[in-house]
Amino acid sequence: MSTDNKATVAVIDYGMGNLHSVAKALEHAADDNTQIIVTSDPAVIDAADRVLLPGVGAIRDCVGEMHKQGLVPSIRKAMAEKPFLAICVGIQSLMAHSEENGGVDCLNHFDGNALFFGNDHKDVDGTKLKVPHMGWNQVTQTINHPLWHGIENGARFYFVHSYYVIADNKDEVAGTCHYGHDFCVALARDNVFAVQFHPEKSHKDGLQLYKNFIHWDGKP
């Protein structure tokens, strides 16, 4: 496959639906030397310079489709060797386990689990909090990282999720948010970065994060 010597970003399509906005936002953030490829072909993922794992749908279908379509070896290979970004359910799929859908084993790249906020979620003062956690919340950057470059600490990103991750290794937490309690919204280890929010729906700061990813060499 010819890519005209352009750097490639593979957006993994595991058949769960709409990757339009992710691809459009990456294209918007990219320069002329970068090509965005939405793909379900392991060979294309293996050949790409960077890999983005979107999250679509419920965790059981999400992880199930990754296995069914034979994408897991390519995902693991990419996480071992090149800049890799997971978003939304993507971050949850990298944990050991999620309690969604009655309990699902995930890819176990990060130690920890995805838990349900609960339908009786409350703020510290006892006020009821809606679930899903939907809308713009402030992200506290807990480490310096190339993917946070040019983004103000405390900037708001768009979220929509009912499950959140707890990382066993606190030094892998790259960002947190508050909704009833503090929780992890970004994880980083070596060349892998994962976020709970939707950069493609987070206006300028989201596009900046994609731009940072497109230029990231994979070093923390």
Add this chain to the structure above:
Amino acid sequence: MGLAKRIIPCLDVDNGRVVKGVQFVDIRDAGDPVEVAKRYNEQGADEITFLDITASSDDRETTVHMVEAIAAEVFIPLTVGGGIRTCEDIRRMLNAGADKVGINTAAVFNPEFVREAAERFGSQCIVVAIDAKKVSAEGEPDKWEIFTHGGRKPTGLDAVEWAKKMVDLGAGEILLTSMDRDGTKNGFDLGVTRAISEAVHVPVIASGGVGNLQHLVDGVIEGKADAVLAASIFHFAEYSIQEAKETMHAAGIEMRL
């Protein structure tokens, strides 16, 4: 620090143009949807909602292209409602770049459609739109009923019970429009907004009746809405989104400024 309340400008689109009907008649032209969406995006809108009020399905294709054009340039959440009756309608809108779809009348005639849609596409993209009217008389306990056909046909369904049922079936969000207030500029019906927001665990968007910025504040503080939707006050540049956010912030509401 925490989750911000949202301001959602709504674009009623008819045959590819933004229009705003007062009580769904007397339609005024408010511009090209793509241009209007870009302007709201620049002003800091937290989401954008399109309501396709085109009656005929022939023009649905226009809406699909419009959503595609907007989604290529506007990187905030987009909701599309109006004429969503089947999973195929939903799939087309999501593929065009919508993040959520609003289901209204189809839910009334076939509640199982909401379950089917939520199971197939996930609750996060299923917004159930409820058009409610107050039916209790002065002095009676408050009661609101669901109406269809632009507020003309009563259904006999209690609005609060209906909202709970929609959430049980998988609605991820409720868009609540007061048909008594829509287009009047007299403010939201705070009673029904609060009753439904307190009855369900998913976010509720208040809609119908915004005439000034204090109405937006009231919708959140008194109506307990998670988001406020307005059309005409923004379309005709009476207020900018930024002004609205600053007013709400000054009233003590957490906003994305």
